[in-house]
Structures are given as C-alpha cells and as structure tokens.
Amino acid sequence: MFHLVRYSIIWKVKNFNIFFWPFIFPIILGTLFYIAFGNVKEADFETIPAAVVEETKDSRVFLEFLEELQKNGTIQVERMEAREAEQALKEQKIEGILYAADTPYLKVNKNGLSQSVLQSILESYFDGKKTIENVMKNSPEKLGTALERMADHQNMVRQVSLGGSTTDGNASYFYALVATACLYGCFIGQGSARWLQANLSPLAARQCASSMNRTAMILTELLSSFLLHFLNVAVLLAYLRWVLGLDFQGRLPEMLLVILTGCVMGVSLGILVLSIGKWQEKIKIGIMLGITMTAGFLAGLMFAQMKYIVDQYAPVINRFNPAALIADAFYCINVYDDPSRYARDLLTLSVMSAAMLAVSVLVVRRVRYDSI
C-alpha cells in the first residue's frame, strides 16, 4: 500500500491542477489579503463617533465602560435622547447608537468596520459581565479582584478589541482563508475519486479492473490526498504565521489539529461529490467550487462580518458549514480560548468527514456502471 500511496503523491504533486488550486492559490490569496489590508489596519483604530441613549437608570456600569473606551480613543460617545440619536444616525453623523438598557443593544444603519467595532465593544461588555456573574456564582470571595479588573476597562478593551484577544481586526479573513484552503482539498479528493470511478477515465477503468481491493483503493487515495493537502495547508499556515507575521500566534499543535481535521474534511468532500450522482465531471467540479466558495463566503472569506451575520440570523448554517467550523476553531485557539467549543468544532468536522467517506465507500465498493 505504501508503494501506491507514494506513486499517488508523486503524480498528484506533478499535476498542475491538483497542485495549484489547493496549494499555490491560497498562498497567493493570502499575500493579496495581506497587501490589501496593510492600510486598512491603520484606519481600523480611528475614533468612532457613536451615541448612547439611556433607557434605564440602572446603567451606570455600562456607561462607565463606554467612558473608559472614550479615554482610550477607540470611540467618541455622546449622550443623546432617542430621537436626537436616530436623527444623527440618519444623517450619518454617528456610526451607531448604543442603548444603555437592562440588556444593552446596538443600532446601526449599515454594515462596515466601524459598526463591527461597536458590535465587538458590546460583546466585550457582555463577556465581562458574564465573567463577573460567573465569579459571583462560583467564587464570591474573588469578586473584589474581579470587579477591580472589570473597572479597569481600558486594559480589558485592549486585550479583547475587535476580534477578541487579537488586535488585528482582519484576522478573520485569514482564518476563513485557511478554512477555505482546507476545503480546497476537495479538488485533490476529486482527483482521487476520478481515479476510482471506472466510468470517468480509462485509468480508473484499468485500476477498477485490477485485483486491488476497492476499499483499500479508497483508503490509499484518501491517505495520499490527505497527506499532500495537510502539507499544503501547513505550509500556508507557516507562511501566514512566520512570513507575514499574522495573528496565528496560538498554540501550534492545536492549530495543526484543526488543519488536519479540515484537510480530511476537504478531501472527503471531493471524494463524496465525485462518487455520487451521474452528472458529468465538469458539473461535479462546478458543484465543488460552489460548495467551497459558498462555505468560505459564509465563514467570512469575502466579507468578514458575514460570519457574525450568519451566527446572528441563521446560526444553524455555520454549525454545519465546514469552513465556518474550521475558522471558528482558529478563533477558539487564537481569540476565545474556548476548549469546549474547539472540541465541538473538530468533532462536528470529524463526524461529517466520516459520514461522507462511509457513503463514498458504499457507493464505490461494488459498483458496476451503466456505461463507460
């Protein structure tokens, strides 16, 4: 089997289509993102004008939190009446309205970087509040220390600005990029499946007519495709982390585990799509492109806020969107430090991959074709 895996890797490496899209293309895209976001990064931290409207008198903590941020220069908050704030928002004098209610909320009239910053500020407040509540519930004796830290909003905000603990608001694009690169493994998987389906090429017919066990054949192709693609994405990750110096500063073994799981997912997806249905190969490649691009888009590859929007309005989509799961796992390592969510993401990916492979094996195992 090693003999077959070795040759399988050799021919894949020498095949331009199989090599370019999963390996070269994400590196080019990452470089372009890096160049494009170079200037945006500086603009990220311009002071954002916003209004705060008091809806309850018991909003002291939230107002103090905003004042601290104002000192930091991140936002410029002006207290207004509701109608006045609405008018200012309509005239685009402010980027959003923060309502100091029992549960504070945000109102904006468009999507953009400033609005994302305001959303992040609000989320940071909720995170802090939740932390205090947890401390009160579990360790009341440490409440004093916790409150002191809560009072030091400036420090807290610095640590969890924009994307959580990262200071780079554009990191989400790169997480989505790595996620999409993992899914590009489907093109390697597609190459494998093409080689497993006698009706797709004379090469496949020759292999299928051989005495090589079909399940072993599938495993061989899966293993070679996976090893190759894992290497592809590991190089991409190394390039983003050490060459471009991006925010992939979390624990490396955990990040490698994410791309490992993501690569299995990508390759499995390719094998599945090529194994099922009677469509022409070109149509199947189109389907894979559609799946990877849609998954990447919903995970925030083209528009960083898309992940938040989907999480807010249709969270179930990103619970099963492989690109979003991979990106989310990167957030868990680099931003949230949330092991349980990280584990859930990887488990979901693993189960989905196993299901796809099981279907592929069942379809391909004993198949005879209607026509060749």
Place this chain on the structure above:
Amino acid sequence: MIKTVDHAGAEGLVHIENLVKRYGSFVALDHLNLDVKEGEIFGLLGPNGSGKTTAINCMLALLKYDKGMIRIFGQEMAPDNYQVKKDMGIVLQNVAVFDELTVYENIDYFCGLYVKNKIRRKELVDEAIRFVGLEEHRKMRPRKLSGGLLRRLNIACGIAHRPKLIFMDEPTVAVDPQSRNRILEGIMELNRQGSTIIYTSHYMEEVEQICTRIAIMDHGRCIASGTKEQLTGMIKTGEKITIEGVALDEEQLRKIRGLPHVFQADYENGILRLQCTEAKHNLVRVLHCLEEQEIHFGRVFSEQPTLNDVFLHITGTQLRD
C-alpha cells in the same frame, strides 16, 4: 442468422451465456454466447459499434448488464472477485497511463496493483520493459513518446504482472505498421508463454494473422465463430480471380462461365472477375481455357476468401462499413 462451427465441449476459461446489455432502447449485446478455451488467442472481430468493447467491459465486471452470465476461471465474475482478477490483465482501447509518471514508474505502479513483493515486482517490470522494447525510454514521460511507443507502454502496464488471461481491446488503433507488427508479434509471444488472450479488433488482417479462433460480431450478436479456415469454409465463395487487359466476346464469356467451380463471372472494361467455389486448381483451369481460345490477357490476381467475405456473406454488408 447465427452460425457456429465449433462444438462446445467443457466450459472454457471464459464462458459467456445469453449476455444482454441495453443502453435505453439500444441493444448493445443481444444474447451473446462465447466460450474461450485456455491457451487461445481468441479474436472478437466486428465493425465499430458491434459490441466488442461492451462485451469486454462486461467481462471485466465494469459494466452492468441486463441479463446473462459470465464465468471466468470457472467462477462467476463480479466487481469484488479479486481472486479471478489477480490473474487477469487488461490493455484498453484508450491509452491508460499517468502523464505525470515515467515509463518505468507507470509500469511499476500498475504491476504493484497485483504484485506486492518489491524484488519480484522489479524483475517483472524490467521484463515487461524489455518485452515491449522500451529499454531506452524507461525514464521518459508518456507525452514524449510516439503513438506506437505509447501503445507499447499501454500494453506493458497491462501485462507486467504475468496474467493468465489478457484482454486486449483494439491495442493497435492509430499505430504505425512497424509498431503494429511488433505489438502483434508480442501478443503471439505472450500466448506462447502461456497466456490466453481475448483480442478485439476491426482490422480483419490482424485477427486473421494472430487469432487461433475468431468470433465475428455484429449488432451485439456473435454471428459466426470458429478458426479462420472454418469460417471461410462456411461460405460458397472460394478463390477470387481477377484478370486484367482481356477482350472477350459473348461466346468466350459463356465458355468461361461454364467452367467447373466457377459460379460467377463478371466482365467489364476489359477486366474479368471470377468467383469460384472452394476447389483446387481453379486458376490453372481458367488460364488453360483462355489459352485454348487464344485470348490474350494482362495481369492476373488470385485471392483467397477473407473474413470480410464471411461477414459480407452473412450480413450483406462490408466489415468496414
């Protein structure tokens, strides 16, 4: 009309019974029956679309079929019958090699699908390379090879593991005469070494040259089978004689038509064409008749009946139509 001149005894190495394959309303194989004996080079001859490749793909368990049975080495053929498959080799009509691998790597890869032992595999690969005459090209990529060399590589990939039964589906398509001869000689050598070969072609000369037994297919059916001699013996036509540069009047033509074993005589533009039933000395008799009547003549041709004549006789169309 189905004609067969061999009498099936014990079940052959490959046994096909009432095989039916339909593509929608089109019947590609129509109750096909075949028996291939061990040690034969069995030719499947027929025009394009007659069902040869479909029959091969069914035998390889690649294609679904609607009805019938295929037994190879006494076992029912199935996609997961690896015991049977390990003794089979295939050379497909389309060249099936990796462009990314060298000649040696390609043969090594395909041999590796059957032979796990590395040392044994190396011996077999070297042997296959020698057999097809690609020693000087072992490090070349397929796209650098000529059409003929590529076909030889295609064959090497199918036979390197020394199969007992080899399926060759039109292996000489688009090949120059030199390579074709080399390939045909190679096939006969494989047969001498003990392999049974099922060979499909629409080139009757090839089939006549190498096959020990032949099945002629048309519209998915086996319309005749037997040795070349048995097949040509099935038809009335024996020797065909053509005489050029001859001037005949009606009486002379009538005398020629009256010769024994001449069953058809056409005369047009100074060319006399005769068809004789199978008998010896037809040409001598005809020439003697011309001399007796002091008829001068130019070039003389004599042809023995071919498989094309058999096909024409049975179907009313040319094999290459």
